[in-house]
Amino acid sequence: TVRPKNEVEQKQLCAFGEYMAEILPKYIQQVQVTCFNELELLIHPDGIIPVLTFLRDHTNAQFKSLADLTAVDVPSRQYRFEIVYNLLSLRFNSRIRVKTYTDELTPLDSAVSVHKAANWYEREVWDMYGVFFANHPDLRRILTDYGFEGHPFRKDFPLSGYVEV
Amino acid sequence: QTTGLVGLAVAENPHERLRILYTKILGVLQNIPKDAAYRKYTEQIVNQRFNLVQTETDVQKLEDKLNSGRIEEVIVQAENELSLARKMIQWKPWEPLVEEPPSDQWRWPI
Numbered sequence A: 001t002v003r004p005k006n007e008v009e010q011k012q013l014c015a016f017g018e019y020m021a022e023i024l025p026k027y028i029q030q031v032q033v034t035c036f037n038e039l040e041l042l043i044h045p046d047g048i049i050p051v052l053t054f055l056r057d058h059t060n061a062q063f064k065s066l067a068d069l070t071a072v073d074v075p076s077r078q079y080r081f082e083i084v085y086n087l088l089s090l091r092f093n094s095r096i097r098v099k100t101y102t103d104e105l106t107p108l109d110s111a112v113s114v115h116k117a118a119n120w121y122e123r124e125v126w127d128m129y130g131v132f133f134a135n136h137p138d139l140r141r142i143l144t145d146y147g148f149e150g151h152p153f154r155k156d157f158p159l160s161g162y163v164e165v
Numbered sequence B: 001q002t003t004g005l006v007g008l009a010v011a012e013n014p015h016e017r018l019r020i021l022y023t024k025i026l027g028v029l030q031n032i033p034k035d036a037a038y039r040k041y042t043e044q045i046v047n048q049r050f051n052l053v054q055t056e057t058d059v060q061k062l063e064d065k066l067n068s069g070r071i072e073e074v075i076v077q078a079e080n081e082l083s084l085a086r087k088m089i090q091w092k093p094w095e096p097l098v099e100e101p102p103s104d105q106w107r108w109p110i
Helices: A007-023 A045-057 A118-129 B014-029 B037-055 B059-066 B071-091
Strands: A028-033 A039-043 A065-073 A081-089 A094-102
Touching (some): A007 B037, B037 B059
Antiparallel strands (some): A028 A039, A081 A094
């Protein structure tokens, strides 16, 4: 069986994506809608806080809830880490994904000033990937052991680690 | 009488409050260049809501017409829009793109 295509929702998401691209051309590099009706905004890293505050505060896009903050490691790229924010709008019942990129050494702006929920998620991304967040209130390790060296989720970190257990 | 929502007190005189907020937003929007899409769309939304607030005096009917939850939530949303407009003046998002990504950045599958 094949998932039924929801054309109406796809059109609405495309229209909303164009609306976003028209309002924020300074930071949005690309907008795409997946075949499963998921809207993705691809952002320049300088525009994290402007885009997230816009999505939270604007009347047409009240994405008040940060559902997830993760990172993806693609070592072959120049900017290897891709940070993904998943937002949910309770007023309009829709989700949106915001993606940024960074390499190992460039810090990103912390989303904590926009969404308080980003606190532990950013600690996890720092611990697992090594992406530094500037203006984070308390950036320390959260999942690894106390003296652990290395960032486990990176693709060049071996599966069973460097230390024998 | 209550709003039914935790933490939001009932607003006495919501029409006055909304009127003040919407005039403030429109005043702040004058500082943005006229051709910016943000200014155009926000003015459209604010004027629409402003007209509805001015023509409709009954609170319940106003809530139904605005179709955006309780009137207190509409007030909170207007305050958010005002703070966003002030921040937009600093960030200036209507300028062209800051920097193009590397050509393989957003290619998927790699």
